[in-house]
Amino acid sequence: MTDSSSMTPIPVGLDDGYAFTKIALPDGRLIAIPSRGRIGQSGVTWVHQGQQRIFEYETEGTVYSVGAVDGEATNFEGYPMSGLNRSIVQHVLQEAGLAGRTVHAVSGLPVSTFYRKNGQLRQGTIDKKRDSLKIAARPMPETLPAGIAFHDVIPEALAAWYDYVITEKAGEAKLDAERLSTPVAIVDIGGRTTDYVVVKDQGIVHASSGSLQCGMLDVKQLVANAIEDRFDLENLGEQLIAQAVDKKAVRLHGKDYDITGLVDAAKQEVVERLHAETRKQLGLGVELDQVLFVGGGTVALAEHIADWFPNQAIAEHPAFANARGMLKYLRYVCEASNAA
Ligand SMILES: Nc1ncnc2c1ncn2[C@@H]1O[C@H](COP(=O)(O)OP(=O)(O)OP(=O)(O)O)[C@@H](O)[C@H]1O
Ligand SMILES: [Mg+2]
Numbered sequence: 001m002t003d004s005s006s007m008t009p010i011p012v013g014l015d016d017g018y019a020f021t022k023i024a025l026p027d028g029r030l031i032a033i034p035s036r037g038r039i040g041q042s043g044v045t046w047v048h049q050g051q052q053r054i055f056e057y058e059t060e061g062t063v064y065s066v067g068a069v070d071g072e073a074t075n076f077e078g079y080p081m082s083g084l085n086r087s088i089v090q091h092v093l094q095e096a097g098l099a100g101r102t103v104h105a106v107s108g109l110p111v112s113t114f115y116r117k118n119g120q121l122r123q124g125t126i127d128k129k130r131d132s133l134k135i136a137a138r139p140m141p142e143t144l145p146a147g148i149a150f151h152d153v154i155p156e157a158l159a160a161w162y163d164y165v166i167t168e169k170a171g172e173a174k175l176d177a178e179r180l181s182t183p184v185a186i187v188d189i190g191g192r193t194t195d196y197v198v199v200k201d202q203g204i205v206h207a208s209s210g211s212l213q214c215g216m217l218d219v220k221q222l223v224a225n226a227i228e229d230r231f232d233l234e235n236l237g238e239q240l241i242a243q244a245v246d247k248k249a250v251r252l253h254g255k256d257y258d259i260t261g262l263v264d265a266a267k268q269e270v271v272e273r274l275h276a277e278t279r280k281q282l283g284l285g286v287e288l289d290q291v292l293f294v295g296g297g298t299v300a301l302a303e304h305i306a307d308w309f310p311n312q313a314i315a316e317h318p319a320f321a322n323a324r325g326m327l328k329y330l331r332y333v334c335e336a337s338n339a340a
Contacts, residue, residue, distance in 0.1 A: 009149060010098060013327030014107040014133075015159070015320075016085060018074045019191025019217055020296060021092045024323040026331070032319065033092050035074045035191075036238070037066035037084050055094070057087035059137040066091040070237040075192055075217055080109060081132040090137035093146035100144035106326040106334065107133065108156035110193045112211035115155065119206040129153050152334055156322050157188040157195035158204065160294040160315065163325030166332055173332050182289035185282050188322065189297025189305075191217045194274055196281045198288070212277045214270060216297045220245055222266035227259065271304040278308065285309045294321035 013024035022032040042054040042065040053068040064087035079085055093103060108114075109129055116122060133151050154162075164186070165179045180202060188195040192215050198208040224241045227250055228234055244250040248260040285291050291312040293305060296319035315321040 007102070009102040009104045011327060011330045012093070012096075012098075012103050012105045013159075013323040013325065013330060014089065014092075014105045015156070015323040015326060016080070016089050016107050016133075017156075017190050017296075017322075018079060018193070019215070020319065021088050022320055022323040023092055023096060024320060024327040025096060026327070029096065030317065030320045030323065031092060031096050033088070033095060034242070035085075035088050036069065037064050037088050037091075038069050039064055039084070041065060042069065055091055056140040057090050057137045058140055059083045059086045059090075059135060063140065064137075068239070070239055080113075081128045083137075086133060086135060086137040089133060090139065090145060094139060094143065098146040099139070101146050102149045103146050104150040104330060105133065105148050106152045106154060106159075106330040108154055108159050108322060108326060110211040111155045111157055111195045111197055111209055114153070115204075115206065115209070117206065117210065119204070126153050152330070154326065154329060155195070155197065155204075156190075157186040157197035157209075157294070158199075159323075159325035159329065160186045160188060160292065160321040161197060161199050161325065162329045162333070163294075163315070163321050164292060166325075166328040168328075173328065183287060184290045184292060185285065185288050187278060187282075187291060187293050187298075188295040189274065189293065189301065190215045190295045191297075194277065194295075194297070196278070198282070208281050210281065212274070214273050214277070215295075216270075216300055218273075219263075219266045219270050219300075222269060223259070223263055226262040226266065230259075230262070231257075267301060267304060271301055274301075274305075275308065282309075285311065294318045 011026055015022040020032045021035050024030055041056055041063050054065050055067050057064050060083055062083050064084055066087050130151050130153050133148050138145050165176050166173055167176050183200040186197045193211045193213055194215055195211045196209050198205040220241050223245050248263045249256050250259050291309040292315055294315045298314055298318040
């Protein structure tokens, strides 16, 4: 394709979390894939291309497999700057049909990775993340990569605030003056971290903002430990555990076992930690006009968090609130992308 429309960069909101990689596209599409992959080739030959479930990418001389693999945990400090992250991001762009296209992207970092507690930027980390995703990741074999030509990084939960204050109607974006002037807290319950951001008078209140290292991946870990204990097993695969949490049942040796009790207990334990931290960060929320819950954990824990604040709300498609906000930030705030 050489027509001019295929040359125009595509703006993408790119929420490359530890559990799921979510993107928001200007045509309204929202796409998520599990952040699941590992170093090395898959060692599987696909007889029918259409059934391919593992995809390989090469970046900086290393090959990664992404898709239906029992992945290495993304749950490590350097993940946002890693080749594994680049390969998973490239995969979601391929899934969105952006092979061969130039992409402008905004992604995020957890609040406490982005800011020091005193509000200073952790510029070195931010630069590393920004540069990492501009390094090429090539699909193997031979498909054209999507190339990220422009990339900016914002704090994850703040992205959801942009989603909240910038509203789009009939293709027109506008700043919601009322929402802009009200003090609001965003609570983003993710996989590895739960992020807090309080915005007042269009500024971040750093004393009430930050990240707790606790989220839905902890639920998965607790369930994994409990299953291994109960059935006297070890090293169960990550995909098996993920399914067990979703279905509250586990299939072992061809037989299904109900584990509703285990899953509920694990959720309860994580909810209690989240509740304590939320109270610590936000108090009773009396000075806040709104507490907005976002992130995939908000869906998974909906019934447990329903009555934390009288003035709370759950964002629409909460798992995609950050990705939508990143896209809005890119399109309506980022000057560089307008100038490009
Ligand atoms: N629609 C859904 N229904 C039930 N659970 C969901 C749904 N979407 C996501 N989740 C759960 O929420 C968890 C967190 O998802 P999310 O996409 O917010 O994490 P993340 O952004 O990748 O993590 P982090 O922000 O820590 O990097 C997932 O592990 C998943 O189990
Ligand atoms: Mg997240």
